[in-house]
Amino acid sequence: MAEPMLRLDGVQTDIGRYHILSGVDLEVPRGEVTMLLGRNGVGKTTTLRTIMGHWRAKAGRVLFDGQDIAKVPTPAIARMGVGFVPEDMGIFSDLTVEENMTLAAVSGPLAPARRDRIFAAFPPLAAFWRAPAGTLSGGQKQMLSIARAMAEERRLYLIDEPTKGLAPAIVSTMAQALRELKAEGASMLLVEQNFAVARALGDRAAVMEGGRVIWTGAMAELANDAALQERLMGLSVEGA
Amino acid sequence: MSVQSEAAPAHRPTIAALSPRDRLARAAPFLLVPVLVLLGFALIGSVPTWLTLTVSGLAMGMMIFIMASGLTLVFGLMDVINFGHGAFISVGAFVGISVLAALGDWTGAASLGLNMAAVLAAVMAAMAATGALGWGFERVLVRPVYGAHLRQILVTVGGLIVIEQMIHVVWGPDEIFLTRPEMLKGATLFLGAAIETYRLLAVAVGLVLFVAMRLVLRRTRIGLIVRAGVQNGEMVEALGYRLRLVFIGTFVAGSALAGLGGVMWGLYQEVITAGMGEQMMILVFIVVIIGGLGSVEGAFIGALMVGLLQNYVAFLAPKLALVSNIGLMTVILMWRPEGMLPVVRAK
Ligand SMILES: Nc1ncnc2c1ncn2[C@@H]1O[C@H](COP(=O)(O)OP(=O)(O)OP(=O)(O)O)[C@@H](O)[C@H]1O
Ligand SMILES: [Mg+2]
Numbered sequence: 001m002a003e004p005m006l007r008l009d010g011v012q013t014d015i016g017r018y019h020i021l022s023g024v025d026l027e028v029p030r031g032e033v034t035m036l037l038g039r040n041g042v043g044k045t046t047t048l049r050t051i052m053g054h055w056r057a058k059a060g061r062v063l064f065d066g067q068d069i070a071k072v073p074t075p076a077i078a079r080m081g082v083g084f085v086p087e088d089m090g091i092f093s094d095l096t097v098e099e100n101m102t103l104a105a106v107s108g109p110l111a112p113a114r115r116d117r118i119f120a121a122f123p124p125l126a127a128f129w130r131a132p133a134g135t136l137s138g139g140q141k142q143m144l145s146i147a148r149a150m151a152e153e154r155r156l157y158l159i160d161e162p163t164k165g166l167a168p169a170i171v172s173t174m175a176q177a178l179r180e181l182k183a184e185g186a187s188m189l190l191v192e193q194n195f196a197v198a199r200a201l202g203d204r205a206a207v208m209e210g211g212r213v214i215w216t217g218a219m220a221e222l223a224n225d226a227a228l229q230e231r232l233m234g235l236s237v238e239g240a
Numbered sequence: 241m242s243v244q245s246e247a248a249p250a251h252r253p254t255i256a257a258l259s260p261r262d263r264l265a266r267a268a269p270f271l272l273v274p275v276l277v278l279l280g281f282a283l284i285g286s287v288p289t290w291l292t293l294t295v296s297g298l299a300m301g302m303m304i305f306i307m308a309s310g311l312t313l314v315f316g317l318m319d320v321i322n323f324g325h326g327a328f329i330s331v332g333a334f335v336g337i338s339v340l341a342a343l344g345d346w347t348g349a350a351s352l353g354l355n356m357a358a359v360l361a362a363v364m365a366a367m368a369a370t371g372a373l374g375w376g377f378e379r380v381l382v383r384p385v386y387g388a389h390l391r392q393i394l395v396t397v398g399g400l401i402v403i404e405q406m407i408h409v410v411w412g413p414d415e416i417f418l419t420r421p422e423m424l425k426g427a428t429l430f431l432g433a434a435i436e437t438y439r440l441l442a443v444a445v446g447l448v449l450f451v452a453m454r455l456v457l458r459r460t461r462i463g464l465i466v467r468a469g470v471q472n473g474e475m476v477e478a479l480g481y482r483l484r485l486v487f488i489g490t491f492v493a494g495s496a497l498a499g500l501g502g503v504m505w506g507l508y509q510e511v512i513t514a515g516m517g518e519q520m521m522i523l524v525f526i527v528v529i530i531g532g533l534g535s536v537e538g539a540f541i542g543a544l545m546v547g548l549l550q551n552y553v554a555f556l557a558p559k560l561a562l563v564s565n566i567g568l569m570t571v572i573l574m575w576r577p578e579g580m581l582p583v584v585r586a587k
Contacts, residue, residue: 054474054478073477073482074474074477074478075477075479075481075482076480078477078478078479078480079480084478086475086478090472090474090475090478091472092468092471092472092475093471093584094467094471094583094584095464095467095468095471099464099468102461102464103461103465103468103476103479103481104479106479106480134584148479
């Protein structure tokens with residue numbers, strides 16, 4: 001079997017005095033979408049931030065395409081081809097939408113073809129291209145945050161709750177954009193609380209609890225087993 | 241380096257219309273300077289006096305802006321409080337004035353070309369010296385104390401004292417008096433007011449520098465990175481930019497600008513002392529705070545207001561001169577607690 005795009009081996013992360021991740025094992029296969037699921041506060045965001053190097057793992061390995069990046073500086077990790085959408089979106093409010101996108105294209109000017117594709121996926125970004133990003137609505141900011149990750153070809157996308165707090169119509173815009181990325185063969189690690197979106201997008205799922213991954217398997221398997229969902233995430237999604 | 245996209249998007253950009261009230265709130269800080277100038281006129285009454293005080297206030301404001309611009313970015317980018325900034329002002333003044341003294345033939349000649357060449361040489365030497373000093377200062381003193389404000393204050397004040405003592409060692413303990421280059425000594429008569437040539441030069445330099453900084457900050461990628469870094473440094477790194485390098489570059493540039501400000505201030509006062517930078521820091525901090533930490537535009541407006549107010553009050557009510565700037569700061573912070581043009585920051 002091919003080396004996965006990303007593999008975490010026994011990753012432990014402390015935040016201050018608190019042990020938040022207590023041995024995370026996780027694989028993100030190439031060209032697939034892996035959903036990272038779990039209740040609130042189980043360590044999903046911390047896992048993504050540890051991969052990006054915002055928090056440092058105190059033990060374990062983070063292998064990106066076979067290379068251990070646990071000690072690599074964050075900017076270098078990004079330049080290896082990791083597109084990151086943080087939970088708080090990380091928008092530069094005083095910069096225009098255009099300037100946010102310009103910065104996201106690290107290796108050169110934003111390619112016109114890419115820009116047009118982003119406008120097609122997220123029309124509000126075209127309408128507000130020259131406006132300060134701080135004037136965007138929450139949903140539009142989320143679009144910008146994902147658009148920034150799409151500003152260049154990436155080898156891996158790390159996306160933290162892209163549909164958090166969005167109206168249903170925007171949720172489907174978001175899901176559609178992610179589906180298109182997936183169709184191009186992108187490798188993705190996606191945190192998603194909206195189970196309907198998770199089941200529609202995910203190839204595989206990893207469920208966290210108490211700072212470790214307690215279950216991994218096919219998304220379809222989890223989606224079709226209400227008892228398993230109940231046991232892993234304490235939720236029942238009849239009809240979702 | 242331009243970041244303007246070649247082709248505008250096919251969709252017509254529509255920017256949400258702001259209400260007149262919002263617009264006024266945004267523009268308000270920019271209107272404060274003209275309002276202050278008009279208010280000064282109303283209270284002073286005499287055109288020549290008002291004009292002299294206004295030019296002198298603007299010149300002073302521009303010099304304070306030059307000293308403050310780097311400091312506000314350094315604070316915005318890495319949350320670093322640098323009390324040592326004043327040392328760069330003093331060192332810049334001493335290096336620059338020494339170069340001018342060495343070029344006595346050029347400064348003494350009644351030739352604008354030679355005079356300006358001498359000033360340029362002095363400025364370049366001062367900026368090179370303070371830029372290098374800033375680089376060393378960041379590496380040795382500031383880097384070990386990131387994220388710890390109290391230690392930053394202690395360490396940078398320590399650095400300030402050491403550098404001031406070094407100035408005493410190199411240039412002696414006394415103040416140094418100087419005269420401006422020949423062609424910068426005179427004044428121009430305008431509307432009955434004698435406007436000193438040097439003040440006009442200071443205003444011009446400050447304006448050019450402000451415009452240049454704005455262009456760099458708005459039109460170049462490095463400028464965008466700096467502005468983005470002030471708002472959310474972590475995200476700048478997650479996009480692939482090394483914030484540390486950007487910060488060091490900003491620190492060095494800010495130190496060099498402080499050196500430039502020191503030379504200009506020395507030529508303005510016609511006397512320099514090791515403690516001059518430290519004395520200026522009070523005004524510089526006021527400007528950075530009322531402008532909004534991390535905002536170059538805010539620092540610019542704040543500096544002009546401080547300069548103008550200082551000059552108007554010194555004429556109208558000399559006894560209040562010392563408290564006028566503290567008063568200004570209090571009023572501005574009551575109106576906008578984060579400063580006039582606060583930068584929206586994550587964290
Ligand atoms: N900066 C921090 N300081 C201290 N504790 C933190 C910090 N950030 C997160 N934690 C703690 O770490 C644990 C995991 O948080 P994390 O944000 O990774 O959870 P999550 O799975 O993303 O939750 P959610 O679904 O609510 O986003 C929580 O208990 C949280 O309180
Ligand atoms: Mg989270």
